[in-house]
Amino acid sequence: MTKSALKGQLSPWTMPALVRELRGERRTGLLSFELGEAKRALRFREGHVITAFTNVESEHLAACLLRLGLLSEGDLQQAVTIMRREAKALAEVLESRGFVDRAGLQRAVADQIGHILALAFGAGQGTYVFHDQATPAGVESGLDIVTEDLLLDAVRQIADPSVVRYALGETDRTLVLGRGLRLERLRLTSADGYFLSRVDGTLTGREVMDMLPLESDEAQRTLLGLLCAGIVEFQGPVKVPFKLPDIATRAAERALELGIAPPQAPAAEVPVRPAPAPLMTMEDEVAEETLAKAQREMAAGRPAEAARVLETVVDLVEGDLRRRVRRLLAEALLADPRSEKRGESQLHILAAESPDDVEAYFLLGNVYKRRGLRSRADAMFRRVLEISPGHESALAALGPPLQAPKPEAAGLLGRLLGRE
Numbered sequence: 001m002t003k004s005a006l007k008g009q010l011s012p013w014t015m016p017a018l019v020r021e022l023r024g025e026r027r028t029g030l031l032s033f034e035l036g037e038a039k040r041a042l043r044f045r046e047g048h049v050i051t052a053f054t055n056v057e058s059e060h061l062a063a064c065l066l067r068l069g070l071l072s073e074g075d076l077q078q079a080v081t082i083m084r085r086e087a088k089a090l091a092e093v094l095e096s097r098g099f100v101d102r103a104g105l106q107r108a109v110a111d112q113i114g115h116i117l118a119l120a121f122g123a124g125q126g127t128y129v130f131h132d133q134a135t136p137a138g139v140e141s142g143l144d145i146v147t148e149d150l151l152l153d154a155v156r157q158i159a160d161p162s163v164v165r166y167a168l169g170e171t172d173r174t175l176v177l178g179r180g181l182r183l184e185r186l187r188l189t190s191a192d193g194y195f196l197s198r199v200d201g202t203l204t205g206r207e208v209m210d211m212l213p214l215e216s217d218e219a220q221r222t223l224l225g226l227l228c229a230g231i232v233e234f235q236g237p238v239k240v241p242f243k244l245p246d247i248a249t250r251a252a253e254r255a256l257e258l259g260i261a262p263p264q265a266p267a268a269e270v271p272v273r274p275a276p277a278p279l280m281t282m283e284d285e286v287a288e289e290t291l292a293k294a295q296r297e298m299a300a301g302r303p304a305e306a307a308r309v310l311e312t313v314v315d316l317v318e319g320d321l322r323r324r325v326r327r328l329l330a331e332a333l334l335a336d337p338r339s340e341k342r343g344e345s346q347l348h349i350l351a352a353e354s355p356d357d358v359e360a361y362f363l364l365g366n367v368y369k370r371r372g373l374r375s376r377a378d379a380m381f382r383r384v385l386e387i388s389p390g391h392e393s394a395l396a397a398l399g400p401p402l403q404a405p406k407p408e409a410a411g412l413l414g415r416l417l418g419r420e
Contacts, residue, residue: 006308010035010126013286016155016167017312019120020228022130023047023151029133035126040116045135047230048147052113061090064112070104106143110150117154148229149187155225161217166286168224170315171205173234183231191222192231199232237349238315287313287321294328303335326350327359334367343367358388365397 008014010033022031026047033040041053057063062080065071071079071094083093091109094100100108158164177199188196191214198208209219226232290313297306310329317325326346333343344367350360365380377397384394 007127007129008309010128013163013166014128015120016158016163016224016228017169018128018130019117019151020167020224023147023228023230024233027130027132028135029131031128031130033120033126033128040119042113042116042120043135048145049113049117049150050135050143050145051109052116054112054116059112059115061108061112064108064115065094065100065104068104068108068111070100070108075099102143106145109143110145113145114150114153117150118157121154121158146185148231151229152187152192152225155221155228158221158224161220164217164220164224166316168205168220168227170238171209171223172238173204174201174236175199175203175205175208175232176201176235178230178233186229186231189222191218192226195219195222195226196231201235205234237345238353284317284321287317287325291321291325291328294332298328298332298335303332304339307332307339323350323354323357326353327357327363330360330363334363340367356387358384358391361387362391362394365394369397 006018015033018031021027022044024047028045029043031042031044037055039055040059042049043051043053054060062071062076066073066076076099079090079093079097079099082088082097083090086093091105095102095105155164177196183196191212195208195212198211205223209216209223212219212222214222223232227234290309294306294310297303297309307329310325310332314322314325314329327350330343330346330350333339333346344364347360347364347367350357351364354360361380361383365377365384368374368377368380381394381397384391385398388394
C-alpha cells in the first residue's frame, strides 16, 4: 500500500527531523522544497540521497564542476552541445566523452547534494513535500555517494541549538549501532568516534552524552548527526529516569496525608506570594500549536494526519503537556485498525509515565474489550475505579457485580430449615 505524502510548512526545525525520519525508515522517493522562487529536491533511495535538483543556476552540477576546477568553460560548452543533440544527461556526456573522470564527477555530485542539504537544514519559511516513488530509469548514476558523510556535514553546520534539540527529540531511549554500516569509509570526527565507542546497546542517548567531554550543545549536535546519518538508532521505549527528589517529594506528601508529619506553616514575617507562572519554552509553544492542529484534524475525520503531526512533538515536552499530546496521539492511532498496536503502545507508555492517568487505563480497557480479552479489560476498568471510584463509564463497562448463589443446605434437615 502506498504511503501518503509527507508535506507541510518548512522551517529551520523541520528538515533535520524529516530527513532523519526518511533515513531511518529507508524511504525511496523525492523530497521537494520551495523557498520563495527557489525550488530544490533530493532523491532518496532506501534512505540514501542519490541525486539533487535545483532551479538555481549557481547550484547546478555544471556550476559545481566549474567551482571545483574540474571542468573548463570550453569543455562545458562542448558537453552541453552534445547533451542537447543526443538528448542525454549532462553527467553521462561528461564522463563518456572524457571531460571529467568518475572520481571528479562523484566529488561534484556530492558537493551539490551537500550544499542543498545544508541549505535545507538552515531553511527559512517555505513548504516541503515528500512522495514515495520508485527511482526512475536513467536517474541512478552508479556513483558511490556517501550519504552518511553528507548528512553529518549538514548537521554540523546547524548553528541554532534549539533546532538541534527539536530535531533530536526524546533521548532517554537505548542507543544501538545502525545496521550494515562500514564505519571505516566515513569521515568521522574525534567526537563522533568517542560517542560511538560508548554505544553498547545498554545506554540511552542522554547517558552517552553525559559521558562526553563536550559542551551540551556540541554533544547534542553530535548525536543528531549520527542519528540523521543512520549510524546510530534508538531502540525500545522511553526509559523514565529514577529521580530521588521526586521520590522524596512523594514520600513527604504521603506522610502528610497519613498525619504522621506535621505541615510546616510559613513564617509570619514573610508574606506568602504566589509563584510566578513558568515561562513557556519554544518546544511547549510548538507542541501547543501542534496539539490544536491535531484536534482540528481529528474533528475533521483525519486521525492519520493528526497522529503524524503529534508524533513530531510528543518527545519534546514534559509534564501535563506531554500527557495531553500522548493521549491524543493514542486516540488518533486507535482510530485506524492498521495502527491500533501503535496506539496501544502509546497508552502503555502514558500509563508508565503517568500512573494516575485515568483515561490511559480506560482506553486500554476498551482496546482489550474489542479484542475479546475480557479479563484484561476488566483489570483496566478496575484500575480506573481505584484511581477514580465514581467513574461512570468504567462502572458501566464492568457491569453489575455478580450475586453469589445461596449455599444449598444438605439433607432433610437443611431443606426443612431452608423452607420459607
